[in-house]
Amino acid sequence: MRTRQFCVVLVCAAALALFGCAGGHMDPSPWLQTAGPAPQGKVMGLALADFDGDGAMDVAAAGVGPALAVYFGDGAGGYQKALSLPVRGEVRAVAAGDLDGDRLPDLAFSIQGEGSLGVQVWLSDARGGFTQGVAPVKSGQYEGVCLADVNSDGRLDLCAADNTSETEGGVRVWLSDGKGGWLKETGPVNINRFMDVAAADFNGDGNVDLAAAGTGAYGALRVWLGDGRGGWSPTAALERGSYFRLTVFDANWDGNPDILAGTYRTGPAVFYGDGKGGFVRRFRPQEKGSFWKPLITSLSGERTPVMVASSVDSDGIAAWELSTKGFWEKKDLGLPDEGVFYDLARADMDGDGLCDLLAASFGQGVKVWLAGGGSPGPAPASAAASVSGPCPCENGTVAAAAPPPRGPAPAPPPSGEEEAASEPEKNEAFATVAGFPEYRIGPDDLLVITLWKGAEATEHEVRVRPEGRISFGFVQDMFVNGMTPSQLDAALTAEFARFVREPMLDVSVKEHRSKKVTFMGAVKVLSHRDSGPGVYPLSGKTTLYEMLSRVGGPAPDADVKRVSVRRANGEQRVVDLYKFIMQGDKSQNIVLDAGDYVFVPRISESDRRVFVVGEVRRPGVYQIGNSANVLEAVLMAGGFSPLAEPAAIKIIRGGLERPQVLSADMSALLAQNDLSQNLAVESGDIVCVPRGFIGDVHAFLQNINPLMNAILYPGRFRDEYMYDDALRINVGGTRTSDRVNVNVLPAP
Numbered sequence: 001m002r003t004r005q006f007c008v009v010l011v012c013a014a015a016l017a018l019f020g021c022a023g024g025h026m027d028p029s030p031w032l033q034t035a036g037p038a039p040q041g042k043v044m045g046l047a048l049a050d051f052d053g054d055g056a057m058d059v060a061a062a063g064v065g066p067a068l069a070v071y072f073g074d075g076a077g078g079y080q081k082a083l084s085l086p087v088r089g090e091v092r093a094v095a096a097g098d099l100d101g102d103r104l105p106d107l108a109f110s111i112q113g114e115g116s117l118g119v120q121v122w123l124s125d126a127r128g129g130f131t132q133g134v135a136p137v138k139s140g141q142y143e144g145v146c147l148a149d150v151n152s153d154g155r156l157d158l159c160a161a162d163n164t165s166e167t168e169g170g171v172r173v174w175l176s177d178g179k180g181g182w183l184k185e186t187g188p189v190n191i192n193r194f195m196d197v198a199a200a201d202f203n204g205d206g207n208v209d210l211a212a213a214g215t216g217a218y219g220a221l222r223v224w225l226g227d228g229r230g231g232w233s234p235t236a237a238l239e240r241g242s243y244f245r246l247t248v249f250d251a252n253w254d255g256n257p258d259i260l261a262g263t264y265r266t267g268p269a270v271f272y273g274d275g276k277g278g279f280v281r282r283f284r285p286q287e288k289g290s291f292w293k294p295l296i297t298s299l300s301g302e303r304t305p306v307m308v309a310s311s312v313d314s315d316g317i318a319a320w321e322l323s324t325k326g327f328w329e330k331k332d333l334g335l336p337d338e339g340v341f342y343d344l345a346r347a348d349m350d351g352d353g354l355c356d357l358l359a360a361s362f363g364q365g366v367k368v369w370l371a372g373g374g375s376p377g378p379a380p381a382s383a384a385a386s387v388s389g390p391c392p393c394e395n396g397t398v399a400a401a402a403p404p405p406r407g408p409a410p411a412p413p414p415s416g417e418e419e420a421a422s423e424p425e426k427n428e429a430f431a432t433v434a435g436f437p438e439y440r441i442g443p444d445d446l447l448v449i450t451l452w453k454g455a456e457a458t459e460h461e462v463r464v465r466p467e468g469r470i471s472f473g474f475v476q477d478m479f480v481n482g483m484t485p486s487q488l489d490a491a492l493t494a495e496f497a498r499f500v501r502e503p504m505l506d507v508s509v510k511e512h513r514s515k516k517v518t519f520m521g522a523v524k525v526l527s528h529r530d531s532g533p534g535v536y537p538l539s540g541k542t543t544l545y546e547m548l549s550r551v552g553g554p555a556p557d558a559d560v561k562r563v564s565v566r567r568a569n570g571e572q573r574v575v576d577l578y579k580f581i582m583q584g585d586k587s588q589n590i591v592l593d594a595g596d597y598v599f600v601p602r603i604s605e606s607d608r609r610v611f612v613v614g615e616v617r618r619p620g621v622y623q624i625g626n627s628a629n630v631l632e633a634v635l636m637a638g639g640f641s642p643l644a645e646p647a648a649i650k651i652i653r654g655g656l657e658r659p660q661v662l663s664a665d666m667s668a669l670l671a672q673n674d675l676s677q678n679l680a681v682e683s684g685d686i687v688c689v690p691r692g693f694i695g696d697v698h699a700f701l702q703n704i705n706p707l708m709n710a711i712l713y714p715g716r717f718r719d720e721y722m723y724d725d726a727l728r729i730n731v732g733g734t735r736t737s738d739r740v741n742v743n744v745l746p747a748p
Contacts, residue, residue: 031356037365042363045061045063045109046060047095053128062094063362067090068087069082069085070128099133101179106123134181136174146199150208154178160173163215175230193214194215195242195244202277203277210223213245215243221269222238235435244261246259247294256273257275258270262309266289267288268286270285270294294307304323308357310360342360350370433487437541441464444514445511446464447463448507448509449492461510489505515538516535516595517535524553532551536551548577563577568594609683612689615644630666643691647668649664650663651664651687686704
């Protein structure tokens, strides 16, 4: 009897071991993590192709140290050799495709760094080597790149997202000559900052269209429809915000290409296409967190789409499954739940016909998970034909199939669920027309109206009268107050058409006098231009940091943590501009309106503060009492990030002219209780936590100078030294040591 009971227990234990605890079910991970081609390194971009023609998938990895390397696969999940290209700088993104007509995949990539800027091209040969090709542009701060035949000539053209500045950014497109050279640039837009661009046929007309991820003050997710000849038609912005990388894929398997985007702080964004150029925003998998790139796959057992997304908040790689009700539900796939990840890609790396998952890790190289029951969803019927690589798996080993059985298509969100825009679409100073902000004309503005007769143009200056009307040519007493230049252009053209056949004219504003803001308090006075406290004109949509930089920036004793903005209607708001500068809190960088009164207070003697920047979790400015030390300052900033070098902390004390640099070794403090390393900090000190040891203090000071400028004059220097609302300052460092966790104080 006891023997039989013991056998029953063994059977039950075996059943529990096989099937999990009663009432639950443990799914095996669909991927098996293996040794990637690069176990170390700071990688941001991936491109997958067969570069040496042996039939096996290879990996091009872009980032820092090495900036660009190619790892040649053996077709069984391993790698037989590696090639580091002689590229200096930080490669932000890379794409692969045949650019010179030899049927071998070449590399196009964006690069940032001293002496290496813009977009570069390296051409491959049949032996797996590369030679430098013709660069389409050698200046600017570019981000995402993609290859697509935009003018229907059978050649891959190069598209790139320009993140240089609000006025010198845009989406660039260079038409290829099919021999590795470039015919001309024909991008859809040359203003505003963009982080990525993707190509697909969104409206089903057989021509390549473009989607772009905007960022910064005028950031938005935008789509331009192509005409098949290199021309573009803009559509209304899909959504405002700051976006990172894009994926174009049929996320819900309805045959239409959809757009997925990584965002800053608002979770992965999903927009379902209708196949006619329109998109519907769906519920996001989650509304918080910064994600670089989302990707669609599926689990063969579930037969429903699964989204994976890489976190830049040190939260690893998240996954969600699409339910039959249209909601993305959290899914545990055994992927890492910590670490900073950037690009994601899929390809069959081991020849089993299943798409494996690759991830770019900022610190741990290229991670690879081989599929063991996972497979991608079917390719959209219209999205893959004209883009640079086959879909859904980069080497084409997984064929497109009919959508598997699943629940009904997700329903649109109920009314009122759309996310409110973070910035106003219009106010007294500007209005948004065709997706772009334009100045609103008012009394006393000076207009320039240009009349065209063939190739000849005549300009006429017209002042807007106090009652908001103008008279010009055939038009008398037209009310223009509140119009934008493009709206007035259309109105005048319609009026002139009554008297002139096919009139052609342009309208611009030469003097902006009707919309004004007042700045008072601690505003710096510059000797070479109009600046300091006073009344200034608004020339369109302008944020607080932009206007403050134009009028001179904050004085050295300004307290930009408590800037007061009073509206013309009496409403008042106090904003913390340093939260925007140091932590990227866009809610603090408000859009100014006509009649605003801005007061910048001065710091009192009792208001002591230090700046903590670099590899900490919450860089920013923090108030201190009568005394504070380095460890307290780091803990106030959330502790070290995973990439920090605690033994190499630097404290910068003093002004821009003669700064003093002090060193503090937090590793010695915590591991050896060396209290001499816990230096006292003073008000105004900058505590800098680097990623490695500082070998040359003079070079460190030179690199840190922009950071000190950004702290003293945040508006003036933000665009030049900030990247995606985080400080982009290279504070050096050539080697690392064992990490010391100071996020939790050691036990006594």
